[in-house]
Ligand SMILES: Nc1nc2c(ncn2[C@@H]2O[C@H](COP(=O)(O)OP(=O)(O)O)[C@@H](O)[C@H]2O)c(=O)[nH]1
């Protein structure tokens with residue numbers, strides 16, 4: 001029986017957070033992924049309410065004013081935030097919730113909760129490889145890629161604020177290390193992440 005936790009996964013755009021989270025949720029259906037709100041336009045194939053709650057800027061600002069967001073931040077020209085309600089409901093039901101959010105949001109969450117948080121920073125093998133992944137993904141404009149890479153440098157510099165740092169080089173290895181961070185070493189004897197700093 002696992003204790004209820006708030007799992008915060010952060011890392012530069014293109015590092016592979018979404019890819020790893022999809023595999024993690026398949027292997028651990030008990031885990032609840034928080035669906036964020038954003039003012040970013042949907043990418044082809046993204047579904048409202050599933051990938052994000054896609055809001056107009058005025059709607060997003062109204063949600064902030066009404067205190068509906070647990071945290072929020074501006075990223076590459078758009079707003080992103082975690083709706084508070086889903087997290088509270090799942091927590092009340094004894095379920096662990098996974099937030100896939102950027103650095104400023106992760107800091108806000110850490111300021112509100114303490115003991116029950118597991119914070120994880122996902123790193124690329126190199127910044128060159130990060131750029132390659134962003135380009136190969138083919139979902140962002142050149143301007144958007146440039147903004148994401150600039151932000152990546154700032155985010156990587158803050159990696160030690162997090163309990164765990166995991167390098168997403170080999171996907172399966174990173175997934176196993178993620179499982180160790182969340183569920184403990186007994187569920188996965190092969191992982192060897194850096195030890196928690198907190
Ligand atoms: N603070 C915060 N950041 C978020 C939230 N949802 C997504 N993000 C982050 O916003 C950044 C941009 O997300 P997105 O436009 O989907 O690009 P992608 O991560 O490259 O696919 C990523 O670093 C996400 O982790 C949220 O609710 N709050």
Ligand SMILES: Nc1ncnc2c1ncn2[C@@H]1O[C@H](COP(=O)(O)OP(=O)(O)O)[C@@H](O)[C@H]1O
Pocket residue numbers: 011012013014015016017018019020133134136137168169170171
């Ligand atoms: N370990 C990995 N090795 C090589 N490519 C990867 C790896 N993990 C993810 N990718 C690829 O990198 C790109 C960005 O991954 P994505 O999950 O969208 O990142 P994020 O959600 O962090 O922005 C995708 O094309 C994905 O297939």
